[in-house]
Amino acid sequence: MKKFQPQNFIAQLSVDCVIFGYKDKKLKVLISKIVFGNDFWSLPGGFILKNEGIDDAAKRVLQERTSLTDIFLEQFHVFGNTDRSNNDLFGKMPETNDETFTEKGFSKNDFEWLSNRFVSIGYYALVDIDKVKPKKGELDECVEWVEISELPKLIMDHNLIAQKALLALRQNLDQKLIGFNLLPDTFTMREVQELYEAIYDKPFARNNFQKKILDLGVLERLEKKFTGAANKAPYLYRFLK
């Protein structure tokens, strides 16, 4: 079994990922409960190998949790306040509870390394939630999708990171046409609209929204989707390119 080896990583520099998914008309974020302590939740994060690009490090973190390659991924902000340390969480642990961390294959040195102050590069990722089977990482107890508006208290400034990620997503959604990464391969116009409403947390006018999206010229209209409901069947669309 592979062990966590801090000496392979750049010290005091980390990557934290805000992985967005969309389900049941809700925008969700993947969070993980960390393996030490009780009920500490965090964003999926990781460290950067000494000979690894930062984007590659983020991809590795994502792949570890989602098993997906080829994910839309973008850095959006660096968090570098001096109070960014896990000292409270990790630092005191060796004295208080020696057996819990040694039995999990971590040494005192590992804890000291982890309890340093870290500068963290924030990434956000957009995934088709149905293609993901969440998988826990090396330092995770478990991982879970949580609605963005119902995030629990996360460690350090991770709640702030998630908020900033949402703002970055909103800013880039229109100009970069990245929202379709959150949808399945085919979808109705209503589904696109509900996605946008979930992201911006505000309603859009149906007809104007349809016009705006179609005018982008990036959707292909496919056959109609008969839902069995007593109303006109909507078209299915596919994202081009």
Added chain:
Amino acid sequence: MKKFQPQNFIAQLSVDCVIFGYKDKKLKVLISKIVFGNDFWSLPGGFILKNEGIDDAAKRVLQERTSLTDIFLEQFHVFGNTDRSNNDLFGKMPETNDETFTEKGFSKNDFEWLSNRFVSIGYYALVDIDKVKPKKGELDECVEWVEISELPKLIMDHNLIAQKALLALRQNLDQKLIGFNLLPDTFTMREVQELYEAIYDKPFARNNFQKKILDLGVLERLEKKFTGAANKAPYLYRFLK
């Protein structure tokens, strides 16, 4: 005299600043010739103290070069490819030319530290160029204002960093009203327009530009400025807040 002490800094993490100034209708960037080697130019950069926020580190780098506090400053991108190292520049130097670096107060260890691979946080800053007396930093031979379109070859990916900074500046100019940081306290509308034209590298229609800027509601109209030229005297403006 204070000596460069790598052990005080976070390893493999740096800050690079693109300091924008405006003069003679040209957008300029402050670059520095580094103290080692021949004719190696770089963006003003520095490192982050182990107990220093990243914004504070960038401020320190700026203050070192410009003697200004209270500068508009914003991170815009992290550069973290694996090929980001000064190995070519610093790594071979100890063997080839021992006396040049020791006489300047640097040790072999310093060079090894510097020749590592670095992840660098890019900041851009906007200053009133007339308020700046460029001052060289600890690792600088000299510093100089250079027109952005006439930058020489810089070390590593610093040319790319400067280009990305310009794009970030353009993106934020309108929505954040930051351009006035580049101008003196009072200015004419023509000067604002010429600044915008320098930044976007394209002409604007005079009347529409005036309307757009005044509609922002952030300028105060002062007395007229009589230049002695044979034409109507323009108003002077001041940026509010």
Added chain:
DNA sequence: TCAAAAGTGTTCGTAGTACACCCATGA
């Protein structure tokens, strides 16, 4: 025949663009 939801068209107001005109200034 009806309700529900989809698709499409029309109008209105605003913001940006292009064009035109007048004014102040000093030679």
Added chain:
DNA sequence: TCATGGGTGTACTACGAACACTTTTGA
């Protein structure tokens, strides 16, 4: 009186917002 550059007004266009109307579907 003239050239130069500054200030302002008007018409055209594009885009989004608000409103209205028609069509399809299965009960």
